[in-house]
Amino acid sequence: LPRGAAVFVRRYLNAPARVGVGDRRAADLGDVSAMVNLADCYLHGIGVDVSLPRAREWYEKAASDGDAYAQYNLSAIYQSGAEGIEPDPVLARKWMKLAAENGDPDAPYYYGHFLEYGIGGPEDPAGAIVWYQKAVELDDTNGFAAMGRLHYDGEYTTEDLELAWYYLSIAAARDHTHAIQRRYRVDVSVAIGVSVGATARAQITSLLGISIPEFWFAILCVLLVISAAAPAPTDPINSRRVWASRNLPFIR
Numbered sequence: 001l002p003r004g005a006a007v008f009v010r011r012y013l014n015a016p017a018r019v020g021v022g023d024r025r026a027a028d029l030g031d032v033s034a035m036v037n038l039a040d041c042y043l044h045g046i047g048v049d050v051s052l053p054r055a056r057e058w059y060e061k062a063a064s065d066g067d068a069y070a071q072y073n074l075s076a077i078y079q080s081g082a083e084g085i086e087p088d089p090v091l092a093r094k095w096m097k098l099a100a101e102n103g104d105p106d107a108p109y110y111y112g113h114f115l116e117y118g119i120g121g122p123e124d125p126a127g128a129i130v131w132y133q134k135a136v137e138l139d140d141t142n143g144f145a146a147m148g149r150l151h152y153d154g155e156y157t158t159e160d161l162e163l164a165w166y167y168l169s170i171a172a173a174r175d176h177t178h179a180i181q182r183r184y185r186v187d188v189s190v191a192i193g194v195s196v197g198a199t200a201r202a203q204i205t206s207l208l209g210i211s212i213p214e215f216w217f218a219i220l221c222v223l224l225v226i227s228a229a230a231p232a233p234t235d236p237i238n239s240r241r242v243w244a245s246r247n248l249p250f251i252r
Contacts, residue, residue, distance in 0.1 A: 027058065035062040036070050043073075052083040063095060071099035072107050093120030100131060109135035109142040116156075125156035136167070145171035145179040152182055161186055 026034035039058035042051045056077050062070035075095035081087035093114045099107035112131030115124040129150065135143025148167030151160045165186045171179030 027061075030065075032062045032065045032067050032070075035059075035065075036067060039070065039073070052077065052085055056085060063098070066098075066102060068099045068102035068104035068107065071095045071102065072104045072110075075099060075107075075110075089114075089120035091120075100134070105138050106140065106142075108132070108138060109140050109146065112143075112146065129157060141171050141174045141176050141179075144168070145176045145182075148179060149182060152186060 024034075024038065027038050035058045039055045039062065040046070041048055042055040042058065044050070048054075056074065059070045059074045059077070063074045072095070075092045077085060078088045078095065079092035093111075096107055096111045096114055100111040108131045112128040112135065114120055115131065116128035117123065129147075132143050132146040132150070136147055144167045148164045148171060150157050151167065152164035153159070165183060168179045168183035168186060172183045
């Protein structure tokens with residue numbers, strides 16, 4: 001599914017083959033698992049016509065009873081909106097927070113994303129870092145990529161190329177495209193920063209036959225990094241002002 005699709009459902013393979021009378025009766029009687037099964041069926045059109053409003057109805061009932069999976073999917077539906085459902089970033093943020101607090105393994109990263117970029121509420125970068133770190137503890141690739149990005153940029157936390165390289169390397173090893181791009185930048189930055197020290201500067205200035213002040217030499221190093229680095233990542237995380245009001249990258 002393309003980005004911007006209504007929702008990514010992780011339990012597709014476990015969804016029931018059809019909606020049974022027993023499932024509906026159990027859901028009506030308050031069985032949370034049955035509620036979620038019904039929602040999955042309406043989402044995928046398994047035994048019934050696809051209906052996002054009906055899927056939302058049953059996810060919301062299960063979510064209200066504390067089901068983290070339902071809370072995650074409900075957040076995704078409200079974030080993207082579809083089939084007569086208006087996007088509601090405030091509700092999307094509310095349900096993602098609950099999903100994260102109730103143990104959904106993917107929700108901590110996405111809730112951190114809501115906080116970092118102020119989607120559905122005020123920006124809270126410090127809170128975002130807490131949830132990104134929780135995502136790292138849960139071995140979420142997106143969490144590693146986010147922490148690497150923050151330490152590389154020095155945004156909201158200390159600039160630390162060693163930590164950035166550590167986090168980005170883990171995400172890059174799992175084929176996270178933007179982590180691969182950023183790790184390349186870290187590799188170039190570290191290589192230039194280490195090798196082009198005082199001795200190297202003396203050698204270069206001797207070769208050029210001119211004396212380069214330290215300030216201008218630093219500028220030259222920066223230009224070398226920019227020219228040698230990979231193209232600037234175009235991931236939606238950085239392009240948030242264009243898309244963040246509606247679409248989170250729920251689709252894996």
